[in-house]
Amino acid sequence: MLMPVSTQRGRFIVALVGALLISVVAGCATLDRNAHADSLAGPAGLKRELINTDSFVLTAFSRISRTGAPLDLYIEGDGLAWISRNEPSQDPTPSEALGLALAATDPAPNVVYLARPCQFAPMVMNPRCGVPYWTGKRFAPEVVASMNEAVSQFAARVPGQRVNLVGYSGGGALAVLIAARRADVASIRTVAGNLDDEFVNRLHDVSSMPQSENAIDFASRVAAIPQIHFSGADDTVVPPSVAQRFVNAAGVRCARALTVPDLAHNSDWSVRWPGLQAIVPTCSPTPPGQ
Template sequence: MAEDLAKRNGLQKDVVQTQNFAITAYHSFKDNKQPLRIYIEGDGLAYRSRSKPSKDPTPRDPVVLKLMIVDNYTNKAYLARPCHYSQQDLLSACSVKNWTTERFSPVIIRSMNEAVSKLKEQNGARDIELIGFSGGGAVAVLIAALRDDVKSIRTVAGNLDHAAFTKHHDVTPLDGSLNPVDVASRIAHIPQIHFSGQNDTVVPLSIAESYLHNLHNKNCIKIQTVPHVTHGRGWSEVWNVLLDIPFALCIGPHEKPSIVDNNLANR
């Protein structure tokens, strides 16, 4: 589905070879004077049921690819996650842990960061913007903590505290995975908007709030609830409206910006 969607919309396909994985990418490089905006895919089909992992985590619905396609920005790329869209890696490089309990492991995050660096080098941009959906939001935050060229972060239904997430759903903890909440203070200076669907029962608002509550300095961060949107449905219809929402001004440490804005219905 992703490849057909990309072809129909004039995107170039790449397979970015990292030390551990071959990661699928699609891009439209037209103006490298702008930061490279990188969209990071969600977890895909990690499990068939609450306790049974899938044999192939490739997304059945590439949500963040659809967001990239409707975005009119002229310097953008999409990154799948390790083991997505790659039968060869599934046979040789991947293990089930790579998309289940260790989906945010140091090896996975290093590989994604390496892929980001290679795309940036290929593009020639000076800086990057990161956008991640669901587990891709976790990856975006964890990558940002490793870099000094990230201008902004947006997450869409982002799993920003996987310990809170697994506790909320009473499912297997992601042992072996890094947790975005643990690096939140390290990237608190980066402008961030974390979008939460009002009707999202997969990654509810409480997960983003848990991330926020672990920050002493909240001045660069917004949490934005989006009406009538579930975890995977309704985002592309409102995405360009959401992209127009300004980042926080990163005001002084003794001032408090509005963190939660529920007024999107009036936009």
């Protein structure tokens, strides 16, 4: 039996409106994450830009106002890597951008925030982007190389100045992996940093990441850099024992682990960050004869 044309048209319009609503909702989900980032960055004078590297186009927010001063560079965490324990996200852009929230509180004249590959970035400009780069390959050598290339581009804007690296969660691992490749790093600070992914993955009974580098394996290469690794006392995702394991591997002359009361992994660390940032990483004097 044939359906009247008017009925067909009505059903078509309903279906079209439904499809458009789904598209709008999906678009808003992405827009909201970008809008949230802009709302954090704007008041701090951090301007969004795209950074071309060999492997990825990375998104950054930066404020360079005095070329004769050091550079504070923040690295984001893993973002929305997983929807559930077994289902990866299709877009790792963070909902809260906790690394950006830290950067936004930093009063230094030169502050840069680097998102991770495929976060906040137009996928059409990143044909390499895919689930592996925010799951098993999130610390892969090509990821580290891309992030390090971006650091070099920003370091070139403050010629001869030192770089202070700050990493949140998985960004803490990248801060270490990048520092191990550079000679201009003045300090490392990590916040809830995943500094031993093999240990953390065993702790949560999830798959290992053989295609990724593990920060703790590079501890000896950053042992002479002043560093502080902050952990939340209530963090069950990356517990304080992870930071202590890294300090044990790096040695206590320049590395220090500090546990912050009443904070969990996804707490608003930015509220406490001004006070924590004021704790300056230092190296103790080398004992005589060494």
